[in-house]
Amino acid sequence: MTCIKNKANNQPPISTNSGCDGFLLSVRIIMLFGCLLLLLASASMADDTAEKIYASYQDNILQVRIVDRGSGSKSSIGSGFSASDNGLIITNYHVIAELISRPENYYAELVGSNGETDGLTLLAVDVVHDLAVLKLAAPRGTYLNLAKGKPAMGEELFSFGNPHDLGLTIVQGTYNGLLEKSLYEKIHFTASINPGMSGGPTLNRNGEVVGVNVSTAGNQISFLVPVSYVINLLNNVPNDPPGAEALVASMRDQLLANQASYMTTLQEAPFASVPIGDYQLPGALAPFIKCWGDTKPNQDVLYEKVYQSCASSDDIYLSSRQVTGIVSFKHELFSTEDLDPIRFYTFLEQHINNPHLTLNGKEENFTNYECRSDFVTHGDVDGKVVFCLRGYKKYEGLYDVFLTATTLLKNDEALHTTLSLAGVSKENSQRFAQTYLEAIQWKP
Numbered sequence: 555m556t557c558i559k560n561k562a563n564n565q566p567p568i569s570t571n572s573g574c575d576g577f578l579l580s581v582r583i584i585m586l587f588g589c590l591l592l593l594l595a596s597a598s599m600a601d602d603t604a605e606k607i608y609a610s611y612q613d614n615i616l617q618v619r620i621v622d623r624g625s626g627s628k629s630s631i632g633s634g635f636s637a638s639d640n641g642l643i644i645t646n647y648h649v650i651a652e653l654i655s656r657p658e659n660y661y662a663e664l665v666g667s668n669g670e671t672d673g674l675t676l677l678a679v680d681v682v683h684d685l686a687v688l689k690l691a692a693p694r695g696t697y698l699n700l701a702k703g704k705p706a707m708g709e710e711l712f713s714f715g716n717p718h719d720l721g722l723t724i725v726q727g728t729y730n731g732l733l734e735k736s737l738y739e740k741i742h743f744t745a746s747i748n749p750g751m752s753g754g755p756t757l758n759r760n761g762e763v764v765g766v767n768v769s770t771a772g773n774q775i776s777f778l779v780p781v782s783y784v785i786n787l788l789n790n791v792p793n794d795p796p797g798a799e800a801l802v803a804s805m806r807d808q809l810l811a812n813q814a815s816y817m818t819t820l821q822e823a824p825f826a827s828v829p830i831g832d833y834q835l836p837g838a839l840a841p842f843i844k845c846w847g848d849t850k851p852n853q854d855v856l857y858e859k860v861y862q863s864c865a866s867s868d869d870i871y872l873s874s875r876q877v878t879g880i881v882s883f884k885h886e887l888f889s890t891e892d893l894d895p896i897r898f899y900t901f902l903e904q905h906i907n908n909p910h911l912t913l914n915g916k917e918e919n920f921t922n923y924e925c926r927s928d929f930v931t932h933g934d935v936d937g938k939v940v941f942c943l944r945g946y947k948k949y950e951g952l953y954d955v956f957l958t959a960t961t962l963l964k965n966d967e968a969l970h971t972t973l974s975l976a977g978v979s980k981e982n983s984q985r986f987a988q989t990y991l992e993a994i995q996w997k998p
Contacts, residue, residue, distance in 0.1 A: 806952070862884070885971045923944045
């Protein structure tokens with residue numbers, strides 16, 4: 555069968571077979587149908603992957619419940635997964651935090667896919683990276699393998715958990731590398747992780763755990779603890795369950811080592827500075843500290859305020875009543891063209907004498923603030939400084955710091971700066987406060 559073009563009059567091709575046009579149409583239809591089949595097959599394969607992952611590994615993903623001893627009812631829920639053949643279960647520390655903060659009020663249990671419950675014993679925690687290891691009295695026999703390497707950028711991953719106590723759920727998402735400008739390594743996972751999924755595993759196509767669900771920023775921006783920290787924790791699990799005091803001591807040692815690490819990082823290089831008015835002031839001291847600023851004219855009280863506010867992007871959860879590992883500071887430069895020196899000084903005095911201690915907390919967790927104030931001179935800068943310190947009752951050797959300093963070098967301008975540190979040693983608090991004050995310079 556052939557199709558011939560009529561060259562003489564440039565007419566459309568003339569078929570030597572009346573079925574030629576029909577044949578070409580049939581070929582086109584077959585090609586389109588083939589493309590459609592390929593697309594459907596591709597979609598089917600993607601769906602089939604999630605289906606197979608779910609069917610193969612669902613029995614190793616479990617709900618972790620914290621139960622109130624008084625009422626016998628669940629107080630909070632999270633997720634967890636089997637990580638060894640001898641009954642070790644991984645979850646987030648924040649899921650089981652009440653077992654440490656109030657062990658007399660709560661206990662933990664595991665709920666399997668069949669709805670049966672088993673008791674759990676807490677063995678170890680990594681409070682800095684929000685991980686915990688618990689143990690079943692009767693091992694389940696099967697467990698998930700832990701990945702040895704990192705996923706590839708853009709690799710498809712599968713997250714498991716129990717969102718809002720709705721039952722076991724699988725969520726497909728994308729690996730987008732490690733979170734940048736963060737004090738602690740976290741995986742940026744593009745998918746929706748919801749409350750109740752904390753502590754659940756995220757798997758690759760081979761069914762290996764690459765991370766542990768930990769938090770979300772909404773809009774499909776979620777974060778995972780890299781599996782390397784799970785491996786480190788499992789390598790240091792004790793054979794016998796430690797007592798409550800031993801667990802607290804372990805957490806204290808972790809927190810002290812962690813603050814020593816990041817405080818050293820902050821102080822080993824000269825402070826980055828930012829100009830505000832005639833001042834050079836501490837700015838974004840490290841990649842994990844983010845800063846914002848603005849100018850606020852206030853016509854009602856006849857002054858203008860230029861400010862910069864900086865804070866670390868991470869903190870460490872200890873309990874529903876206590877977080878730590880915070881670095882934050884704020885500079886406020888007040889100026890006026892309308893207030894005379896006496897009225898301007900009166901306004902400043904009211905502002906300065908009512909410091910806002912930005913670190914909240916319950917009396918059960920902290921000692922009272924002990925404060926001292928003094929006039930300090932450094933270079934051309936004279937200022938009044940207030941330094942306040944409070945201790946952690948449960949984690950001995952850790953302190954919260956609040957510092958405020960005010961300079962009045964001109965009759966119509968004043969600088970007010972505040973610094974807050976949560977969970978540092980006394981030595982680091984004093985050294986950092988001194989470095990912070992020395993970084994404040996006046997260069998008119």
